[in-house]
Amino acid sequence: MTFTLAAVVARRGLDVSFTVAPGETVALLGSNGAGKSTVVEISAGLLRPDSGRASLDDRVLFDLGAGRPGVWLPPHARGTALLAQEPLLFPHLSVRDNVAFGPRSAGESRARSRETADEWLAAAEVADLADRRPTALSGGQAQRVAVARALAADPRLLLLDEPMTALDVAAVPAQRRLLHRVLAGRSVILVTHDPLDALALASRVIVLERGRIVEEGATRTVFAHPQTEFTRALTFGLDLSAGPAGPAGPAPAP
Numbered sequence: 057m058t059f060t061l062a063a064v065v066a067r068r069g070l071d072v073s074f075t076v077a078p079g080e081t082v083a084l085l086g087s088n089g090a091g092k093s094t095v096v097e098i099s100a101g102l103l104r105p106d107s108g109r110a111s112l113d114d115r116v117l118f119d120l121g122a123g124r125p126g127v128w129l130p131p132h133a134r135g136t137a138l139l140a141q142e143p144l145l146f147p148h149l150s151v152r153d154n155v156a157f158g159p160r161s162a163g164e165s166r167a168r169s170r171e172t173a174d175e176w177l178a179a180a181e182v183a184d185l186a187d188r189r190p191t192a193l194s195g196g197q198a199q200r201v202a203v204a205r206a207l208a209a210d211p212r213l214l215l216l217d218e219p220m221t222a223l224d225v226a227a228v229p230a231q232r233r234l235l236h237r238v239l240a241g242r243s244v245i246l247v248t249h250d251p252l253d254a255l256a257l258a259s260r261v262i263v264l265e266r267g268r269i270v271e272e273g274a275t276r277t278v279f280a281h282p283q284t285e286f287t288r289a290l291t292f293g294l295d296l297s298a299g300p301a302g303p304a305g306p307a308p309a310p
């Protein structure tokens with residue numbers, strides 16, 4: 057899926073335009089208030105921009121401008137899934153039924169949507185928690201269930217807004233590894249403050265400053281040759297000379 061977005065939100069000082077290629081994870085970086093969450097909200101259908109257009113392949117998500125009726129698809133009709141900082145699971149449903157909710161809403165039978173849920177719970181390595189209520193989960197477990205729930209809906213575009221922020225620091229590497237595995241081949245926008253998330257998960261980064269794109273390119277290229285003060289500070293001390301880190305870590309020195 058190719059995602060294209062152009063949007064202006066004057067009251068938030070936002071004016072951006074970019075594309076996410078099929079199967080590409082793009083990390084949105086930038087200081088507090090730069091506009092990252094606003095981009096996610098617009099893409100998910102939670103915030104209406106003053107003007108702009110977004111599409112996922114040939115499906116127009118919105119097309120708005122002055123003096124015409126325009127197009128605005130509601131969140132559930134977009135084919136996007138949002139994974140937020142907090143897992144936001146339905147407290148009255150079991151873990152399995154939380155994950156089954158998306159496929160069930162999309163018209164799958166109760167039995168088939170539960171099978172889909174169990175497949176994604178297994179992929180997120182939390183199959184043993186299927187019968188629990190969300191209140192009986194740790195923060196890390198709840199985020200894994202939230203990942204399973206987002207993917208069970210089979211989104212055309214996955215929006216991750218700081219999915220690691222609420223986690224204990226010790227739980228972050230395992231969550232990063234899970235995301236690395238399940239994001240492969242999907243079109244994803246990842247908001248993060250952590251350069252390690254961008255390096256591990258995103259092939260491209262976009263840096264926002266006061267609602268504008270000020271830097272973008274391949275993650276390692278941008279980090280190795282930062283053009284803005286923000287990116288220079290973000291990557292200070294990062295050693296990018298070891299080559300790309302795979303699941304087994306960087307290649308050993310010769």
Ligand SMILES: Nc1ncnc2c1ncn2[C@@H]1O[C@H](COP(=O)(O)OP(=O)(O)OP(=O)(O)O)[C@@H](O)[C@H]1O
Binds near residue numbers: 068087088094
């Ligand atoms: N609900 C809101 N109402 C009005 N203005 C808002 C609202 N949420 C954010 N803003 C403003 O919009 C601008 C962009 O904020 P946004 O939350 O998108 O930034 P961000 O890059 O996600 O920041 P952070 O890293 O702190 O989460 C900021 O100037 C912010 O003050």
